[in-house]
Amino acid sequence: MTTATPHEPVALTADENKLIAERREKLAVIRKHGIAFPNDFKPTHHAADLQLRHGNLSNEELEPQAIRVAVAGRLMLKRVMGKASFGTLQDASGRLQLFITRDALGEAAYDAFKHGDLGDIVGAEGTLFRTKTGELSVRVAALRLLTKSLRPLPDKFHGMTDQEQKYRQRYVDLMTDDAARARFVARSKAVSSIRNFMVEHGFLEVETPMLHPIPGGANAKPFVTHHNALDQQMFLRVAPELYLKRLLVGGFDRVFEINRSYRNEGISVRHNPEFTMMEFYAAYWNHHDLMDFTENVLRHAARAAAGSATLSYAGKPVELDRPFARLSVRNSLIEHAGLSAAEADDAKALHARLKALGHEPPARWSLAELQFGLFEAAVEDKLWQPTFIIDYPVEVSPLARASDSNPAVTERFELFITGREYANGFSELNDAEDQAARFASQAANKEAGDEEAMYYDADFIRALEYGMPPAGGCGIGIDRLIMLLTDSPSIRDVILFPALRRES
16 A cells, blocks of 8 residues: 555555556646636536437437437446447436547547546537447537546446445445435435425424534433634534424424434444434324324335335335334333233333343333333334334433323334334423423433433523423434435435544
């Protein structure tokens, strides 16, 4: 390996350095003879549109029409054969074959194409025809180099094989892997469809702060920064919840936001410290309304991005078309952890089961907390088909409304699919005094060393004191949803530029 230079952020092999040096020499020659990076070529067509509109026409139908096109993109393949050659151009929509001859271009332009490199961005003008092998192609009349590529593309047959390199150099991954491009097109379609669905159902899209003076809305460890002009500590938001609920106080009945949140926690196939979430809130809805609506949001996104609400993930079916199951935390232990009804209500039995699984629950845990702890340890990863888990203990739900029939639990749900959480929602707590007491309890936990416990947010309490209507709110993890819709094993596969350790 060679030592990195200002031009080379990471070490390269001798062969790679040689190829880059040769390309730089070609660029130097181009600079001497004119504009090296022109910006006056205007493509009139895209590859996919041409395939869609003309892909079914025979050459006998195409030739008389003399359909003129101008296309631009990256040169991915080329076959040089004497006086006539072929190239494959890739634009944002797909690929199209170019047929290039010395007679059509002239000696100098044809020679420039022959000595050009894969990865160069070119503009081509010509007419459509179909080759003898049946491929729609452009008979090129003019060809221009628009951008000289200085680095060689990965092997054309294997592409990038190192997974971390695919994440780190996503620009190369997108160039060379059709599946990667398709994943992010699906992501865009899913997010757009969700946004449209929300607006069609009367929700107002809003934007709330990313920098918070007090982190809130979730039990999570925040990123901490400092605002110089205000001379105060600030936090990247862990959730938009408390600001969105302030808008309910202000009189907006239905609001939603699709945006980033940040949690200074671990990185795994399920977690990225910077992630996308949609949160939505509706006045006069409860957790049952939210569950019904969340089902429909996910089905709508699946049909838009994957073409169907019947999916396959990791080789196993996932049915979003069927009504989602609904189970209390307690009953999930009976159905999925093998407990009897008596054991599910016995604190000693729950404590013993948790110890047998390698967990040591705190002595202060209530029955509801023990049930929840065992759910996390023994049930969560077994929930493959869509399942709403309901009736969460008050102790782990500091912003949720307590159940009128059982004050020990809240009107909260989490949605699990493929053993992962996808959504979290609840009937909102709008009792200012109850919320103040729960914030005080969270603050005490933080003082005792719980880094994920919430702060006391006095302004939010003040907002509730003006009166917030009864309401329901839900957060949906967009990245995990895209993993499901694209059958991706890691959250890094569906985030264009995931968090990675700095290159050494």
